[in-house]
Amino acid sequence: MDDTILSAQGLNLYYGPTHALKDVSIDIPEKKVTSLIGPSGCGKSTFLKTLDRMNDLVPGVRITGSVKYRGREVYDSSLDVTWLRKQIGMVFQKPNPFPMSIYDNIAYGPRTHGVKNKSKLDDIVENSLRGAAIWDEVKDRLKKSALGLSGGQQQRICIARALAVEPDILLMDEATSALDPISTSKIEDLIADLKQDYTIVIVTHNMQQATRISDQCAFFLLGELIEFGETTQLFSMPKDKRTEDYITGRFG
Numbered sequence: 001m002d003d004t005i006l007s008a009q010g011l012n013l014y015y016g017p018t019h020a021l022k023d024v025s026i027d028i029p030e031k032k033v034t035s036l037i038g039p040s041g042c043g044k045s046t047f048l049k050t051l052d053r054m055n056d057l058v059p060g061v062r063i064t065g066s067v068k069y070r071g072r073e074v075y076d077s078s079l080d081v082t083w084l085r086k087q088i089g090m091v092f093q094k095p096n097p098f099p100m101s102i103y104d105n106i107a108y109g110p111r112t113h114g115v116k117n118k119s120k121l122d123d124i125v126e127n128s129l130r131g132a133a134i135w136d137e138v139k140d141r142l143k144k145s146a147l148g149l150s151g152g153q154q155q156r157i158c159i160a161r162a163l164a165v166e167p168d169i170l171l172m173d174e175a176t177s178a179l180d181p182i183s184t185s186k187i188e189d190l191i192a193d194l195k196q197d198y199t200i201v202i203v204t205h206n207m208q209q210a211t212r213i214s215d216q217c218a219f220f221l222l223g224e225l226i227e228f229g230e231t232t233q234l235f236s237m238p239k240d241k242r243t244e245d246y247i248t249g250r251f252g
Contacts, residue, residue, distance in 0.1 A: 005030040005169065005199050006051055010065035013046060013055065020046050022223045023065070028216075033191060033200045035214035035231065037207060038246065043223040044203045048171050050074075051201065052088040053081050069169075086113065089162035093174040095154035097146035097161070102129075102138050105146045105157055109165040124164050132160035133190045152183025159190065170194065172202040176209070188213050207247060211235055219243045 006028040013021035021043050028034050036044040049055045050067055053074060067074040074084060086109075098105050106125040107115075115121055125142070129135040134156040138149070146157050155175060162170055172191075176184040191200055191213050204210050210217055210231060217231040219240075227234060227243045238244045245251055 003029045003031075005070060006201070007068045008047075008050070008065065009068075011047075011050060011067060012064045013043075013050060014062045015058065016060040020223050021050070024225045026218060026225055026228055028199065028201060030199050031195055031197070032215040033195050033202060033213055034216040034218065035210040036201065036203045036218050036220060037205075037210050038220035038226075039251070040205070042220045044220050045173050046223075047220065047225075048090075048173055048201060048203050051169075051171060052085050052090055054090065056081065086165050087167055088169045088171060089165065089167035090171045090173070091155070091158050091162055091175045094178050095151055095158050097149070097154050097157050099145065099147055101143050102146045102149075102157060103142040105161050106164045109161060113165060128160040128164040129157075131163045131194070132156045133186065133193070134160060150183070152179050152186060155179060155183065155187060156190070159187070163194075167198065169199045169201065172200065174203050174205060177205060184209075207235075219246060221246070 004027040007026070009025050011021055011024040012019065024047060036047065038044055046055065050063065051074070055061045055063070063075060069084065069087065072079065098108060103125055106128050107121045110121060110124050115124065126135060129138060134153060137153060146154060149157065176187050179187065188209065191202070194200060202214065214231045216229065217234045218228040219226045219234065221242055227238060227240045234243065235247055238247065
């Protein structure tokens with residue numbers, strides 16, 4: 001596919017002696033939502049973290065194979081990891097706003113990348129909060145701590161923080177699993193809006209969520225990519241018996 005933005009080929013990952021990802025090959029298309037599904041501990045989050053080199057932070061990790069972002073080898077030693085993580089933002093399972101004001105949470109990334117001008121920062125903060133569909137809820141309390149917000153609001157602050165550095169791709173690791181249904185629904189609506197401008201890769205345990213929000217779906221089992229295709233096709237006519245067993249609830 002010529003609209004591939006991220007591509008893994010023959011990707012293997014070892015945590016010490018544990019072979020956590022086994023020969024994973026996948027082409028992730030641009031400006032689509034790709035969901036990664038499968039039982040716990042089957043490699044979904046590990047795979048997600050290979051895309052922006054978050055596994056670099058884990059001792060004893062060894063990676064073979066290739067991951068390319070827009071044709072550039074992500075694991076090339078000359079690649080600037082800070083640059084990579086600006087292009088590929090990440091939102092985690094548990095909302096993790098910094099213990100500072102809402103404004104400073106959003107301005108943190110742009111400041112790190114050298115934006116000092118106050119009116120420019122003001123614009124970035126407002127646009128990012130609007131992008132994360134939370135501006136109207138927080139615009140009168142930007143100087144207050146982000147930790148005073150509800151869980152669902154905190155998660156949208158984390159999404160706004162990721163948007164503030166103008167990434168190309170957003171990775172979301174079970175970004176709604178800690179939230180109530182109303183907050184989850186807001187974030188799902190937000191993901192649908194964001195894919196106009198961003199490529200989104202989301203790990204989810206929730207099969208209904210995968211069917212609601214994703215264009216493509218990848219099923220992982222025991223570190224292997226079993227099946228990858230359009231979400232509607234994968235759920236209605238899975239090609240692999242193991243995919244069918246998982247999505248019909250026979251295991252997992």
